[in-house]
Amino acid sequence: xxxxxxxxxxxxxxxxxxxxxxxxxxxxxxxxxxxxxxxxxxxxxxxxxxxxxxxxxxxxxxxxxxxxxxxxxxxxxxxxxxxxxxxxxxxxxxxxxxxxxxxxxxxxxxxxxxxxxxxxxxxxxxxxxxxxxxxxxxxxxxxxxxxxxxxxxxxxxxxxxxxxxxxxxxxxxxxxxxxxxxxxxxxxxxxxxxxxxxxxxxxxxxxxxxxxxxx
Amino acid sequence: xxxxxxxxxxxxxxxxxxxxxxxxxxxxxxxxxxxxxxxxxxxxxxxxxxxxxxxxxxxxxxxxxxxxxxxxxxxxxxxxxxxxxxxxxxxxxxxxxxxxxxxxxxxxxxxxxxxxxxxxxxxxxxxxxxxxxxxxxxxxxxxxxxxxxxxxxxxxxxxxxxxxxxxxxxxxxxxxxxxxxxxxxxxxxxxxxxxxxxxxxxxxxxxxxxxxxxxxxxxxxxxxxxxxxxxxxxxxxxxxxxxxxxxxxxxxxxxxxxxxxxxxxxxxxxxxxxxxxxxxxxxxxxxxxxxxxxxxxxxxxxxxxxxxxxxxxxxxxxxxxxxxxxxxxxxxxxxxxxxxxxxxxxxxxxxxxxxxxxxxxxxxxxxxxxxxxxxxxxxxxxxxxxxxxxxxxxxxxxxxxxxxxxxxxxxxxxxxxxxxxxxxxxxxxxxxxxxxxxxxxxxxxxxxxxxxxxxxxxxxxxxxxxxxxxxxxxxxxxxxxxxxxxxxxxxxxxxxxxxxxxxxxxxxxxxxxxxxxxxxxxxxxxxxxxxxxxxxxxxxxxxxxxxxxxxxxxxxxxxxxxxxxxxxxxxxxxxxxxxxxxxxxxxxxxxxxxxxxxxxxxxxxxxxxxxxxxxxxxxxxxxxxxxxxxxxxxxxxxxxxxxxxxxxxxxxxxxxxxxxxxxxxxxxxxxxxxxxxxxxxxxxxxxxxxxxxxxxxxxxxxxxxxxxxxxxxxxxxxxxxxxxxxxxxxxxxxxxxxxxxxxxxxxxxxxxxxxxx
Numbered sequence: 001x002x003x004x005x006x007x008x009x010x011x012x013x014x015x016x017x018x019x020x021x022x023x024x025x026x027x028x029x030x031x032x033x034x035x036x037x038x039x040x041x042x043x044x045x046x047x048x049x050x051x052x053x054x055x056x057x058x059x060x061x062x063x064x065x066x067x068x069x070x071x072x073x074x075x076x077x078x079x080x081x082x083x084x085x086x087x088x089x090x091x092x093x094x095x096x097x098x099x100x101x102x103x104x105x106x107x108x109x110x111x112x113x114x115x116x117x118x119x120x121x122x123x124x125x126x127x128x129x130x131x132x133x134x135x136x137x138x139x140x141x142x143x144x145x146x147x148x149x150x151x152x153x154x155x156x157x158x159x160x161x162x163x164x165x166x167x168x169x170x171x172x173x174x175x176x177x178x179x180x181x182x183x184x185x186x187x188x189x190x191x192x193x194x195x196x197x198x199x200x201x202x203x204x205x206x207x208x209x210x211x212x213x214x215x
Numbered sequence: 216x217x218x219x220x221x222x223x224x225x226x227x228x229x230x231x232x233x234x235x236x237x238x239x240x241x242x243x244x245x246x247x248x249x250x251x252x253x254x255x256x257x258x259x260x261x262x263x264x265x266x267x268x269x270x271x272x273x274x275x276x277x278x279x280x281x282x283x284x285x286x287x288x289x290x291x292x293x294x295x296x297x298x299x300x301x302x303x304x305x306x307x308x309x310x311x312x313x314x315x316x317x318x319x320x321x322x323x324x325x326x327x328x329x330x331x332x333x334x335x336x337x338x339x340x341x342x343x344x345x346x347x348x349x350x351x352x353x354x355x356x357x358x359x360x361x362x363x364x365x366x367x368x369x370x371x372x373x374x375x376x377x378x379x380x381x382x383x384x385x386x387x388x389x390x391x392x393x394x395x396x397x398x399x400x401x402x403x404x405x406x407x408x409x410x411x412x413x414x415x416x417x418x419x420x421x422x423x424x425x426x427x428x429x430x431x432x433x434x435x436x437x438x439x440x441x442x443x444x445x446x447x448x449x450x451x452x453x454x455x456x457x458x459x460x461x462x463x464x465x466x467x468x469x470x471x472x473x474x475x476x477x478x479x480x481x482x483x484x485x486x487x488x489x490x491x492x493x494x495x496x497x498x499x500x501x502x503x504x505x506x507x508x509x510x511x512x513x514x515x516x517x518x519x520x521x522x523x524x525x526x527x528x529x530x531x532x533x534x535x536x537x538x539x540x541x542x543x544x545x546x547x548x549x550x551x552x553x554x555x556x557x558x559x560x561x562x563x564x565x566x567x568x569x570x571x572x573x574x575x576x577x578x579x580x581x582x583x584x585x586x587x588x589x590x591x592x593x594x595x596x597x598x599x600x601x602x603x604x605x606x607x608x609x610x611x612x613x614x615x616x617x618x619x620x621x622x623x624x625x626x627x628x629x630x631x632x633x634x635x636x637x638x639x640x641x642x643x644x645x646x647x648x649x650x651x652x653x654x655x656x657x658x659x660x661x662x663x664x665x666x667x668x669x670x671x672x673x674x675x676x677x678x679x680x681x682x683x684x685x686x687x688x689x690x691x692x693x694x695x696x697x698x699x700x701x702x703x704x705x706x707x708x709x710x711x712x713x714x715x716x717x718x719x720x721x722x723x724x725x726x727x728x729x730x731x732x733x734x735x736x737x738x739x740x741x742x743x744x745x746x747x748x749x750x751x752x753x754x755x756x757x758x759x760x761x762x763x764x765x766x767x768x769x770x771x772x773x774x775x776x777x778x779x780x781x782x783x784x785x786x787x788x789x790x791x792x793x794x795x796x797x798x799x800x801x802x803x804x805x806x807x808x809x810x811x812x813x814x815x816x817x818x819x820x821x822x823x824x825x826x827x828x829x830x831x832x833x834x835x836x837x838x839x840x841x842x843x844x845x846x847x848x849x850x851x852x853x854x855x856x857x858x859x860x861x862x863x864x865x866x867x868x869x870x871x872x873x874x875x876x877x878x879x880x881x882x883x884x885x886x887x888x889x890x891x892x893x894x895x896x897x898x899x900x901x902x903x904x905x906x907x908x909x910x911x912x913x914x915x916x917x918x919x920x921x922x923x924x925x926x927x928x929x930x931x932x933x934x935x936x937x938x939x940x941x942x943x944x945x946x947x948x949x950x951x952x953x954x955x956x957x958x959x960x961x962x963x964x965x966x967x968x969x970x971x972x
Contacts, residue, residue: 128820
C-alpha cells in the first residue's frame with residue numbers, strides 16, 4: 001500500500017491582512033484589560049506588512065509563520081503518513097471432507113438438542129471458550145441416530161486447527177455442549193491452506209466419551 | 216493522492232483569482248471615526264467595500280478615509296479583532312465626501328467566554344474553578360456541524376466513540392448505554408429515558424449559541440449522569456431585529472481507498488450523497504414577545520451498506536417578558552428519524568457490509584438478513600419551559616419544567632414496514648425544578664434549589680424487577696452552591712447535592728455529592744484552581760434490565776449498583792498578550808479520578824451472555840493541556856490540545872478498555888484574504904491500550920483498532936448576506952475504526968451555502 005503524505009509543500013499559507021500598529025483597546029466583558037504596551041506593538045510592527053495586497057500573504061510574520069508551519073507539520077505528521085486501517089491479508093479457504101462413524105447407543109432425543117462438527121484453532125480450557133466463535137469452524141446441524149455420516153465443509157478458513165471433533169448440545173443451555181468424538185490423527189492437529197482439500201475421520205463411541213477439557 | 220492535490224490546487228487558485236480581480240480605488244471619499252461602546256477610539260479596524268478587495272484601516276485615533284471607486288451605493292464592512300463586524304450602507308454622488316462615524320460592539324475572545332454550567336449561573340470562563348471548554352456558534356458553522364459529535368471531537372479531553380461521549384476517559388464503549396456525561400439542553404437533562412444515552416441527533420445544531428463542556432464530576436449540581444462531565448447545549452438568544460437564514464449543504468462520501476472493501480458492497484465504488492437544509496426565522500413581535508423557529512431536514516445515503524438516514528428537526532423558542540421582573544421562555548422541539556443502524560461489520564476484509572454474529576445456535580444462513588443492521592424509526596419530543604422572576608437586584612428564582620419523550624419502532628427487515636410500538640420502546644423523562652439565585656454582595660453568591668424528576672420506559676428489550684416491560688425511576692434532589700470571595704484574589708466554592716432515587720419497585724438509592732473548589736486570581740488574566748468533588752450515576756434501565764439475544768446475548772442484572780467517582784484536579788488557566796504577539800490562552804490541568812462500582816459490560820460465562828456488572832475499583836489519572844493563539848490582527852488562529860490518560864482497574868491492574876492514552880486536537884485558521892478563511896482541524900487519538908476482546912468472540916475482527924488520525928480542511932467566503940464554504944473531512948483519507956467493528960468516516964466533501972438576512 002502506497003504511503004500518502006498528501007501535502008504539497010510548494011503551497012504556502014499566506015496572509016493578506018495588514019493592520020497599522022495601534023495603541024489601546026478595551027476588550028471583553030469579563031473586565032480583562034487588553035491594553036497593548038508600545039513595546040508590544042513595536043514588536044508587532046516588525047512582523048506585520050505595511051500595506052495589504054492579496055498576494056502579500058503572511059510575509060514578514062516570521063514568528064507566526066514558524067509557529068503555524070510547526071503546527072502544520074505536527075498536523076500532517078500525525079494525520080496522514082499512512083493510510084490507517086487496511087484489509088488484513090486473505091489466507092484463503094479450503095474444504096474439509098469429514099467421515100464420521102458412530103458406535104454405542106445414541107442418547108435420548110431430549111439430550112440431542114444439537115449435533116455439529118467443530119474445529120477450533122485453540123485448545124479449549126473450559127466451556128467459556130465455546131464463546132470464541134470466531135476461532136472455530138462450525139458445521140450445520142448433523143444427522144442423528146445414524147451409524148455414519150459423510151459431509152463436506154466448503155470455505156473453511158485456512159489455518160491450523162488444534163481441537164476438532166463432533167460436539168453434542170445436551171440441553172437448550174447455550175453452554176451445554178460436550179465433545180463426543182475427536183479427530184485424533186496427527187495428535188488431533190490439522191492444517192488447511194488456500195484451495196486445499198483435507199479429509200478427516202472422526203469416530204464417536206457413546207460408551208466412551210472423550211474428556212473435557214482436554215489434558 | 217492526485218485527486219487530493221487537484222482539490223487543494225483548485226481551492227488555492229480560487230482564492231488567488233478572487234483576490235486578483237479586485238478593482239482599483241477611485242476619488243469619492245467616505246471618512247469618519249470608529250469608536251467602541253465606551254466612545255474610545257478603535258485603531259486598526261479593517262474597513263472594506265463588500266464585494267471588492269478595496270479597503271483601508273483606521274489609525275491610532277480611530278479615524279479612517281476611504282476612496283470609493285465610483286458614485287453609487289456601497290456596503291462597508293467594519294471589522295476588527297475583539298469586535299463584532301458591522302455593515303453600513305452608504306450612497307455617494309460624484310466627488311462626494313461623506314462623513315460616517317461608527318460604533319463597534321465588543322465580542323468575546325479567547326478565554327473570555329461567559330459560561331453557566333460550572334455554577335448554574337453566568338460567570339467568566341477564565342475564573343471558574345473547574346475545567347470548562349466552550350464551542351461557539353461560529354465553531355459549529357465553520358465545520359458544517361449537523362450532528363454535535365462532529366464538533367465535540369475537536370474538544371481537548373473529549374473523545375467520541377460512535378455517539379458515546381467520553382470525557383477524560385470516563386466512558387468506554389457500551390453502544391451509547393449509560394452515558395457518564397450528562398447532556399443538557401439549556402440546562403435541562405436530556406439523556407434518553409431508556410438507556411441514559413446521549414441523543415446528539417435531537418439537538419438543533421443550527422440554533423446553538425454555545426456548547427459548554429464541563430470536565431470532571433458535575434453531580435454536586437446536576438446529580439446522576441454527571442459522573443464524568445457535563446455537556447450543556449445553549450440555544451441562541453432572542454435577536455433585537457428580525458433575522459432569517461437559510462442554510463443548505465450537499466456533499467458526497469468518497470469511496471474508500473481499498474478495492475477489497477469496495478468490492479464487498481455493490482455500491483462500494485459509488486460516491487454516496489448527503490444533503491440537508493435548515494430554515495430559521497427569529498423576530499421580536501413586540502417589546503414583550505419574541506421568538507425563533509427552525510426547521511431542518513437531512514438525508515444521508517451513508518458510506519456503509521444499510522447506514523442511510525433521514526432526519527427531520529423542528530424547534531421553536533418563545534420569550535414572553537410581561538414586565539422587567541418576569542420572563543417566560545419555552546423551548547419545544549421534535550425530531551423524527553428513520554435510519555438503518557449499522558452495528559458491526561462482517562469482517563475487516565468486508566467493512567462496508569454489516570455482519571451477522573454467530574452464537575453457535577444461530578449459524579449464518581445464506582440469504583438471511585444481517586442482524587448487524589437493525590432499522591428503526593424514532594420520534595423524540597422535548598418541551599422545556601422556564602419561568603424567571605427577578606425579585607430585586609440581588610435575588611431571582613427560576614421555575615423549570617421539562618419533558619422529553621422517545622418512541623422507537625423497529626422496522627421489519629423483511630417487509631420494510633414499521634413494527635408495532637409494542638415491539639419497540641416508549642420512554643419519557645419528565646420533571647421540574649426550582650432554583651433560587653441570591654447575590655447578597657459582590658463577594659458572595661448562592662444558588663439553591665430542588666428538583667423532582669421521573670423516567671418511565673417500556674421496552675420489549677427490558678424485563679424489569681416485576682417481570683414486566685415497564686419501569687419507572689422517580690427521583691427527588693436538593694442542591695446548594697455557595698461562592699465566597701475570601702480575599703480579593705481567592706474564591707472558595709462549596710456545594711452539595713442530595714439525590715434520592717427509586718429504582719423499579721424494589722430499590723431506592725440515596726447519595727450526597729459534595730464539592731469544594733478554590734480559584735486564585737492573583738495574577739492578571741490567570742487563574743490557579745483546585746477542585747475536589749464526588750460524582751455518581753445510577754444504572755440506566757438498559758444496563759439493569761436489558762434481556763435480549765437478538766443481536767448479542769445480554770442478560771439483565773438486578774443487583775447492579777450505582778457507580779461513584781471522586782475527582783481531584785489542579786489547573787492553571789490564563790490569557791496573555793505579552794508572551795507572544797497576539798492573544799494567547801492556555802489551560803493545563805492534572806487530575807485524578809477514582810471510581811467505585813464502575814459499571815462496564817462483560818461477558819459472564821456463568822450467564823452465558825454479556826452483562827453489565829460493577830467493577831470493584833478503577834482509577835484514571837491524566838494531564839490535559841490546551842494552548843490557543845490568535846494573532847492581534849485576526850489573520851491567524853492556532854490551537855493545540857493534548858490529553859494524556861492512564862487508566863487502571865485497581866484489582867486486576869489492567870487498563871480500562873477503549874480508553875486512548877493520548878489525544879491531540881489542533882486547529883489552524885488563516886484569514887487568507889479579507890473575505891476568505893481557510894482552516895485545518897486535526898485530531899490524533901492513540902489506539903486504546905486495551906480492547907474488550909469478548910466482543911471479538913462473536914464479531915469477526917472486532918479487536919482490530921488503529922490510531923485515529925483525521926485532518927479536516929475547510930474554507931469559506933462571505934459575500935454580502937451569503938456565506939459559502941467548502942469542507943473536506945478526513946482530507947488525507949485515513950481509515951480508522953470509529954468504534955469496535957465499524958469503519959470510521961472516510962473522506963467526504965461538503966459544499967455549504969448560507970443566506971442570512
